[in-house]
Amino acid sequence: MTGQKEISEKKYPPDVNYRTVLKGLARLDPFFHLLMAILLITGLMIDLLGPWLGGWLWSIRTIAHGYLGALFILVFIVYIVQVIYSKKMRTVLTATNYVDFLFYIILIITGMTTASANKPWIDVIPGLFHALSPIAEFTPAIHTAVTYVWIVFSTVFPGGILHGIASVYLISHLKKKSKMERS
Amino acid sequence: MEYAVLVDPAKCIGCRACQVTCKRWNNRPGEETTFSNEWTNPPKLSFDTYTHIQFKLEHDETTGSTKWRFFNWRCMHCHEPACAEACPVSAITKHEEGPVVVNINRCIGCKFCVSACPFGIPKFDPDTGKVDKCHMCYDRVPHKEPACVQSCPTDALLFGTRDSIIQKAMKRKEELNGYVYGDIDNKPLGGTSFIYVLDAEPSVFGLPEVGEALPATVPVIKYSKWLLVPAALGGLAYLVSWRRRRMKEKEE
Amino acid sequence: MDRREFVKAVGAASVASFALGDLIKLSGVKASAVEATSEKWDKYRVGQRTPSICPYCAGGCGLIVTTLGGELVEIEGDPIHPINRGALCSKAAATFQLVSSDRRVLYPMKRTNPNKGKDEDPGWEQITWDEAYQLIGEKVKDALEDYPYKHGDDYYYNGKDNPISWLGSSYWNNEECYLGRKLISLLGSNNVEHQARKCHASTVAALASTFGFGAMTNHIVDAKNSKCFLIVSNPAESHTMEFKWVRAAIEDGAKVIVLDPRFNRTGSQAHIYARYRSGGEAAIFLGLIRYVLYEHPERIDEKFLEERTNAPYTIDGTGPLMDWKTNPDSVFSKLKALVDDYDPEEVEKISGIKEADFEQIAETFSSIKPGNIYYSMGTTQHTNATQTIRAQAILQLILGNMGKPGGGVNALRGISNVQGSTDMNLLSHLIMGYRAPPKTVDEIRRYQKWKNSDAETRGGYSGGATYTPPDKSTEQYDLRHFPTWNALEYHWGLYVGTWPGNDPDNEPVVCDLPVGLGNPIVQLFRAVKDGTIKVMICNGENPAVSVANANLVRDALSSEHLFLVVDELFETETAHYADILLPGTTQVERDGSITNTGRWIQWRWKAVDPPGECKPELTYLTELYQKIRATLKSAGIKLPSEKYEDDNTGVDVKKTIGTEEIQNDPEAAWPSRFGDSAEGVYKEAGAKSIQVGGVTLPQSAANVIYKNIYDLDLRPDLDGILAKRRDPNPVDLEDAEYGYYKNWAVSWMVNQRILYQKDESKKGVDYFFTWFAISPDKWLGYDKAAIFSKPLQKPGKADTNPLKHGMPLHNEPLESPDSALASKYPSMWDSRFKVGSPDEDLIGTPDDYPHVLTTFRLAEHMQAGAMTRNLPWLVETHPSMFVEMSPELAQDIGVSAGDDVLVKSARKPDGIKVKAMVTDRMQPITVNGKTVHEVAMPWHWGFKGISTGPSANEVTIDAVDVSANIPETKACLVKVEKA
Known part of the structure; x- marks a missing residue:
């Protein structure tokens, strides 16, 4: 056990704008979660809206759920490896x-x-x-x-809040924020 | 009116007219195949091959007798098609007349039908990203028999109303002292519109044992979305409790 | 607030969505197909339907071609056709792809690369039809420039040495075959051959000399009347629709015996299957005859033998003997003595069929009547093929299975119109309806005497009252052939005879028909090689793949001096060697009649326009003839009669009927006296009278066996073209019972659907066994089938006993796997020319080449493969060349399924490399006590097309039957080894 670290107080709510979001997404963890969110949303679209959208969902199924799904598998493997080799193991693996x-x-x-x-x-x-x-x-x-x-x-x-809804929330939050900034 | 096709491998001479005729009517290209010692070619059904003849050779070393069976294989057109049940976009339809048809304009290539079919019939095509299979010539039926049936030289394929086909199957079963697969002896998925009358056990022809009811896993696909209700309720409950906690924190 | 609303909305939406989704899905599960449609169906439903006949095998299945605004929509089986009832085999089902293929030759092309060879690129250059005709005309002119038209004082062209040759085609309509034979005859050549030489030449020789006609005696649908089948063929694959009716008979309880070296798709349907070694066929049938004569004499149909065969006569024609059954001089007793050697033990030794199996086969076939023999290439392509087929015929005569429904000796012919092309005699030794062309000037002098006899009485078939042939032995010959020569004189605008005709013995002979027989196919390519043949016009035939010892053929086709013209659908292996490649049309792109294996003459209507510059063959023939004729005329090369006129000023060689003078005018008679359409030529072939120069002549039909096909009185609505009849309803109760379909199209002879079936209500000789039943000096009259047949008496190589050659006997293939058998039963091959190469005999020995090779056909491929190896639908089923072998042999030589193996023979010591198909369908055979491995190769492959591979005929042997000149492609020795 090392000595207790000074934990700097986090600002709440954090400064969020499109740039920080994109920057954040470029990092592995958010990228992983973004992919997952896309897979979840597209999966739900197919399952829930399939009977109406039918063939329109072909590209969503093929590209957004299929090819991104394949990418997700690769990212997932990298993510796991990273988690295992990083010291965050303990914090991540709740x-x-x-x-x-x-x-x-x-x-x-x-x-x-x-x-x-x-x-x-x-x-x-x-x-x-x-x-x-x-x-x-x-x-x-x-x-x-x-x-x-x-x-x-x-x-x-x-603790594992619905990831998809969280993304939507994030976006809506950003929208609200930009609206506020403009006004 | 429901129609059916009787497949009688004992009458089949393996000329593969059905295979070629199917490609003609459906405008499917010939596949690039390779040498087959067994003659079954293309070796598997595919997006471009809705039906083929499987050549099954048996040789008894002791008696020296040889038996060569020709087995027409394609979609069974189940009464309760697992593929249609599994399809999330309602691209597969069971027609009143019997055909189970893939509407490839609706297909999204998810391959749920491929996995769901106990006979392994629907085939995915990587080029188009769609799934297709034999459709029992839904465009011809009932005005005209399916193209393969018309072509069959030896009446190994017969088309008729389901009742008449069942009658014929029972009569032929007696002649052959055999089995009827698809109805009577074995009703996969509620009975099929292609009914096989066989002179040997279905397993000899590679026909799987399939229950009369849909496999339990198929309805799971359809009904699991109901889990959204507890999810929504749980989420709601969580949000309510979370809000209440925050209100309390604010008050404090 | 926002969040709550959002969550609520999501929840509500999701619940609503899957509830609604389910609703829709449930309602969708039961849609109706009545309304369901497709683009194809929409076009098909409203399209125009045109009947046609399948271009592949000789079954004669009906096709319906659907077109919409000129676009081809569908080609399917004709649902009302009596033979196929809407069904088709895999080949026929692919006709659509044949017609619409983008691999077809679309323009006339000229070779630019002077070097010819398998690996040479022809360097095709597109030319116009006119340029093509011009080139051909010039080459024909060059070749004929110095060809002698005058021999002593006689004017005629020698038919054998003529440098122009013509090949094909059985894929053509009757009218085109008729014109092909006419064209080459007008060029003074009998060097004309086509597919029939390689498939059923021995049938023509054997059945004609036994019964009168060399054709399938019954017809396709007739199989349903049989109770027992003895099949030495593979109809389930090669004649699939024949098997439709065999299956129907099986359902009615008929027994099926299949004899084949390989267990094939026909074998899969057999009640009794027996494997024999290729080459042992004759012994099997002689053994069967012996079984009936010795073991079950009560099964002999004695009444039939007595009334309708020469069994009760002596071999000199004396008789009938009252005690023929016991008198040792009778043909019957001679036969009995002859077959005594072929007991089951001997049959097993030769053929490899176990004694017990053989007795079961013999018992079954002899006890169940009516029994039916189906045979094709497995029997015909041997050096003793004529003998084998004669044995089959004699077996059926003894059992009384001839001339009745469900019986017969049924030759299954291979190609859609091979019967018609044979009837038109695209053959070097026959002309128009199995008539001999003039062979010697003596014959022509005799013919002139016949012409000089009373025209009123000699006309027609039976010969003239006032014509007295010099001796008895020529009587039947003259009366059989002269009326056709006479008919051709008028139909074609020629002169045959002596001039002026008053003194036939001393005047010069003037004959516009070629004199002397031409070269049969194997010899023909030797004549190409040695430079005799300079121009070859090859139409719809692929000898580079289909002729035995194809190496020699390809070598000959590569000759610098040969000008080769090929008319084809695709660039075939033969076309690869061509100087001019002409675009042919498919059978749905032109009108015409074709004759199926059961002799039904059916009409094909044109359904679609040919693509590109493809030209209907009738037009091509007409333009080709006109161009060649014009070019030749300008160079002074003319018909012998015209040359005679040129050399003798003031002479006008013409025919005179009464007071009318009829000029020789082949141009006016081209393509026919009845107009230039297919219908016109059809009428000429079958017309009972013709109009020449304002005179109506009661002539024999140009093709005498087709004399009933044109009948204006019977069907004026069809313009007399009976082949166009499409009424599947029976004419009477008998028709209904046996399925003759006498109102459907027409058949020869005189619409008799079963040859030799006695019909006393109709007088005429055509129903009966006819003229060939002849003994050395005495003709026994009509309706005497020949158990002893004089025309087959030919001195063989090893045995000169005339009796044995008037009756069948077993002879080993030239390459026999057993030397003891080979010396006991020496081969009957025609040793007058070398086998394998022009210089030395390339004959393998069992020590060097221990395995027996046979060749075979697949249901999915057609003959030399041009019409199937270019179609992806068929190529996918059998994509590559292979050799079938038993697991035992595979183990011996250390190969497993799919490995490359080399198949070597004396003709191809380097071998051809093919895939090993190791299968239990092949088994070792015990021949004369030793194990023989037989292997089998399909012969469809060649080096062009989508699917390419070595040709089986690169290793086969080109030894020919002495009676029929058919190559022995079904048995030779090879060595199979790991590649």
Whole structure:
């Protein structure tokens, strides 16, 4: 145990503007969470609005949920590695986060399995489909259900506030702020 | 009126007219394939191959007898199609007449149907990012039989009203002392519009055992969104308690 | 406040969304297909329908072509067609892609690279049709410039040494085949061949000499009347729609016996399947005859033999003998003595079929009637093919299975119009309806005497009362062939005879038909190689892939001195060697009639316009003839009769009927006396009378066996073209029961759907076994099928016993895997020319080449492959060339499935590299006590197209049957080894 550090008092609410937000997003942690937010929102759009939007969702599913999902997996791996090798381990890995990570892992595996069902992943990693195929039948169900379970979990257990809503909140806050500044 | 197709592999001579005719009617390109020792080619169904013939050779070393079976494979057109249930964008429709049809304009390529189908039928195409499969010629039916059925030289494929096809299947089952897969002996997903009458166990033809009811996992996809209700309530409760706590803090 | 509202809104929206979503989804689950449609259906529904006939195999399946505003929408099976009832095989189903292929040749092209060879780029340059005709005309002129028209005092062209040759095609309509034969005849050449030589030449020789006609005796639909099938063919793959009716018979309880060296898709449907070694066919059938004669004499149809065969006669034609069943001099007793050697043990030794299996086969086939024999290339492409087919025919005669529904000896012909092209005789030894062209000047002198006899009485088929042939043996010959020569004189505007005709024995012969037989296909390419043939016009045929020992063919086609013209749909392997490549049309782009394997003559209507500059073949033929004729005329190269006029001032060679003088005028008679449409040529082939120079002549039809196809009285609404009839309803109860479909199109002979079926209500000889049933010096009259047949008496290489060659016997293939068998049953190959190369015999021995090779066809590919290896829908099913072998052999040579192997033969010592298909469908065979491995290759591949590969015919042997000149592509010795 090192000596107690002086913790500088944080300003609340912090100074937030688009520049700081973008700067912040460029860092790994917020980027990770941004991707997650996009995946969540697009996932919810597909599941909730699918019957109305139909084919319009093709690019959202393919690019925003699909390719960004693949990117998310890579970022997730880097993120985990970074967390493990940084000293923040203890602060990051709260009980809630443990569960959250579990959710992420489940969503990643089921997402990948579903996506592998025909082609893209098989080309890159042959054998993956075979490894995952026994669960392929269940993965869409798990993927969808776990998403909602996670949402419930996130809302019921504070500390892991609903990430998507948090982003929306952030944006609306920024909007309000810029409006105030203009007036 | 519901229609059905009877598939009778014992009558099939493996000429693959069905395979080619399907490509013709649906304007699908030929695939680039490679040498197949077994002759099944293309080896798997795909976005461009809705149906194919599987060649199944059995040889008994002791008696020297050989059996070569030709098995027409494609979408079964289930009564309760798991693919349609799993589809989040309602791109798959079960028609009254029997066909289960993918509307590829609606398809978003999520592949939930691919995973959900117990027969592994819907196929994703990386080029278009869409999923497609045999649609039982929904555009022809019921004015005209499906294109593959019209082409079959030996009546190994027969088209008719579902009732008449069931009748024929039962009669043929007796002749063959065999099995009816799709109805009667085995009703995958509530019975199928392609009904197979087989002279051997379904497993010989690689047909899976599929229950009459939808697999439990498929409705989960559909109903899990109801979890948003407890989520919303929980979130609301949290926000209320959080606000109350802040009010209290302010008062203090 | 904001937050609360937001959360509320989100909650409300989400609840509403999935509730509504479910509602919509539920309502969507049951949509109706009645309203559902597609772009294709919308076009198809309103499109215009045109009937056609499938361009692939000889089944003659109906097609319906749907077009909309000239755009091709769909090509499907014709639902009302009696043969296919809407169904199609994989090839036929791909016709759409054949027509719409972007790989088709669209313009006439000229070769710019003078070097020819497999690896040479032809350097195609687009030219106009006129330029193409001009080039061809010049080359024909150069070739014929010094070709002698005068031999002594006689004026004629020698048909054999003529430097112009013509190939193909069985893919053409009858009218085009008719004109092809006419064109080459007018150039004075009999060097004309086409696919039929390589597929059923032995059928023509064997069945004609047994029954009268070398054709399938029954027809496709007739299979449903059979109770037992003996199949030495692969109809499930090669003639898929035939199998529709075999399957129908199976459903009615018929038994199917399949004999094949490889277990194929037909074998998969068999009740009894037996594997034999390629080359053992004759022994099997002789064994079957023996089984009936010795084991079950009660199954012999004695009444049939007595009434309708020469069994009760002696081989000299004396008889009928009352005691023919026991008299050792009768044909019947001779046959019995001859087949005695072929007991089940001997059959097993030769063929490899186990005694027990053989007895089961024999018992089944001889006990169930009517029984039906289906055969094709497995039987015909052997050096003893004629013998084997004769044995099949004799077996059916003994069992009384001839001339009745469900019976017959059924040759399954390969290509859509190969029957028609054979009937039109695009063959070096026949002309128009299996008539011989003039062979010697003596024949022409005899013909002049026949012409000089009373025209009233000699006309028609039966010969004249006042014409007395010099001896009995020529009587039938003369009466059979002369009326056709006479018909061709009038139809084609020629002169055949002596001039002026009053003194046939001493006058000069003037003959516009070529004299002397031409070169059959294998010899033809040797004639190309040695420089005899200088111009070859090859249409819709691909000899660079399809002829045995294709190496020699390709070598010949590369010759500097050869000018090769190819008319094709695609750039084929043969086209690769061409000097001029002309764009042909598909069969839905032109009008015409075709004859299917069951002899039904059906009409194809033009449905779509040809793309690019593709030209309908009838137009091409007409323009080609006119151009060549003009070029030749300007160089003084003319018909022999015209040359005679030139050399003898004041002479006008013409024919006189009564007081009318009829000029020779081939231009006026081109393409036909009935106009220049396909209908016109069709009428000429079948017309009972023609108008020449204002005179109506009661002539024999130009093609005598087609004499009933044009009948203006019967169907004036169709302009007399009976091939256009499309009424699937039966004419009477018998028709309804047996499925003759006599109102559908027309068939030869005289619409008799089952050859040799007696129909006493109609008088005429056409129904019966006809003239060929002839013994050395005595003709037995009509309706005597020949168990002993004189025309087959040819001195063989090793055995000169005339009896044996008047009756079938077993002979080993030239390359036999067993030397003991080879010396006991010496090969019947035609040893007059070298096998494998022009200089030395390239014959392999079992020591060097221990494996037996046979070739075969796949359902998804057509013959030499141009029409299928260019279509992705078919290529995907069988994308590469392979060799089928047993797991035992694969183990022996250390290969596994999919490995590359080399298949070597004496013709191709370096071998061809193909994929090994290791399958239990192939098994080792025990021949004469030793294990023989047979391997099998499809022969569809070549080096052009989407799917390319080595050709099986690079290793096959070009030994030919002595009676029919058919190459032995179904049995040769090879060595298979790991590549």
